[in-house]
Amino acid sequence: MDAPARSWPPSVGDYAERQGLFRLLQNMLEELLIHKPEDPVQFMIEHLEQHNDDAPRIFILGPPASGKTTMAIQLCKHLDAIRISQETLLSKETLALTKEAKAYKERKQQIPNALWANLIRERLSNVDCIKQGWILEGFPENQEQARLLQSSGIIPRHVVVLYAADTMLIERNSGKRLDPLTEEVYHTTFDWPSDVQIQQRLVKPDVTEEEMSKQLLEYHRNFPGVFHIYHKILRSINADQPCVDVISQALTYVQTQPRSAAPFTPRILFCGPPGSGKSLQAALIAQKYGVVNICCGQLLKEAVADKTKLGELVKPYIDNGYPVPDNMVMKILERRLNAPDCMTKGWVLRGFPRDIEQAERLQKACIIPNRLLLMVEVGLVKSWVQQLRRSLMSASFQVSRKRKKKNFYF
Structure with missing residues (x-):
């Protein structure tokens, strides 16, 4: 089973993962083992048509x-x-x-x-x-x-x-x-x-x-x-x-999906403020699991060094310290993430996206991570916890006042 799978195009595995074919086949196999029909092929056809x-x-x-x-x-x-x-x-x-x-x-x-x-x-x-x-x-x-x-x-x-x-x-x-x-x-x-x-x-x-x-x-x-x-x-x-x-x-x-045993290609996205340790953790994950480590900033510098057409367009922005337009970044990033090594081994990405617009561009390009890791500072977490406590205390005070008028039990 493993040898033919290696000869499949990377897009085949990506399509199977996006369409949930493993879960579909798993459900059909369960139905076959439970009902044990005389004609398994016809049973599966009816299952796809009706269920x-x-x-x-x-x-x-x-x-x-x-x-x-x-x-x-x-x-x-x-x-x-x-x-x-x-x-x-x-x-x-x-x-x-x-x-x-x-x-x-x-x-x-x-x-x-x-x-x-x-x-x-x-x-x-x-x-x-x-x-x-x-x-x-x-x-x-x-x-x-x-x-x-x-x-x-x-x-x-x-x-x-x-x-x-x-x-x-x-x-x-x-x-x-x-x-x-x-x-x-x-x-x-x-x-x-x-x-x-x-x-x-x-x-x-x-x-x-x-x-x-x-x-x-x-x-x-x-x-x-x-x-x-x-x-x-x-x-x-x-x-x-x-x-x-x-x-x-x-x-x-x-509304949560049950944990699937289906094999998948790792697509890991690291987010967090500067100095939170994204680069180190991404490198460790890439080394341990054999995925491609991609830094968006480094990718832009490589495009400039290779003197590609996109690299020539990006060079003035990098030389002058200006942010590179999102459409240019997306073209370079999309070309890299769709390369055979990324499609086969998977990837870990950091440095992009930095805002909602960039995240929406990733989705439109069908680049959707299946793992998201958020790196935050301890001080930031403490401030979030303090804000949460204040909001909960305020909410509990309001609820206690309302409960005097009406209880919320079944």
């Missing part, structure tokens, strides 16, 4: 009253994904297994884990979930359910787990109110709706404090097994904080 590999696949987990429903609804609004929960599955009359699951519930029997897994798989195979992505709320509840989902090919990319103290969750549950029309959750103290019509149709969940304690005990007993399966893609978020902060942390996490 959206960039669609969100998210689990929202947590103890009762931790805000899973609120979290799932808000994330679905931001990501345009389909929300899946046990309640929505039982209300989906078009699913073949819904009647069987409802029969268990009417007899007040526990729905088997295998039936839940098959019901979820049937729902996620619908076109809307395939195209838009999905957010599964409150499931799996134990390790057996997680194993069944894995064997059914239901593998999330992100798992968000909400947590809070049991005493707070019990208190929150006592004031919890549910809107049966929109399935949104409100609270009598922390989040009461201003619309009178919504207030009139709110219902109180039929869960006593004793039942809530049992549910919390069951959750704490089962969650370690679930954590063991999803710990590599799991993010825990404290639910005992303002709702906006919880949603913001979850949204930031689910």
Whole structure:
């Protein structure tokens, strides 16, 4: 495999990296191993035609009253994904297994884990979930359910787990109110709706404090097994904080791309003020990893010394100590970074860009680094920390004043 790869043009690897071909092939291979179709080629063709590999696949987990429903609804609004929960599955009359699951519930029997897994798989195979992505709320509840989902090919990319103290969750549950029309959750103290019509149709969940304690005990007993399966893609978020902060942390996490095992050509950009150590660190990285070390200022001097056409144009600016126009710098830099050694080995660049306009020129030229290192002075960091502390103290004072009027819990 390695020998033919060395004969490929450098542009082939660059194209594969930019288009995410490694991740695409990895996803297709996973689907092949899970479904084991009789005709693998036709299966892959249908996968490319129907599936959206960039669609969100998210689990929202947590103890009762931790805000899973609120979290799932808000994330679905931001990501345009389909929300899946046990309640929505039982209300989906078009699913073949819904009647069987409802029969268990009417007899007040526990729905088997295998039936839940098959019901979820049937729902996620619908076109809307395939195209838009999905957010599964409150499931799996134990390790057996997680194993069944894995064997059914239901593998999330992100798992968000909400947590809070049991005493707070019990208190929150006592004031919890549910809107049966929109399935949104409100609270009598922390989040009461201003619309009178919504207030009139709110219902109180039929869960006593004793039942809530049992549910919390069951959750704490089962969650370690679930954590063991999803710990590599799991993010825990404290639910005992303002709702906006919880949603913001979850949204930031689910919008990050999972770490890829794909090979890539290093394109490293060093930024920082003069004297911050960019040259030394760039030289060490170039020596250790075998990448091309490029200094923009040195590159301009070499162009002048070689007496190229661009070098003749740049020479008067350098001799007189004037900054070289960005368009000239970009032509020299683009020619160097597109050279075969840079395309094959990768590069580490310093001295450019120095402002937003230059960075935009790099992007327009399709020169996009995949690693950015910012070198800053300790004194500058301390001043930033002091400014941040002052702003946080001011913000906390304003929030404390607002909380006297209204609490921001779920």
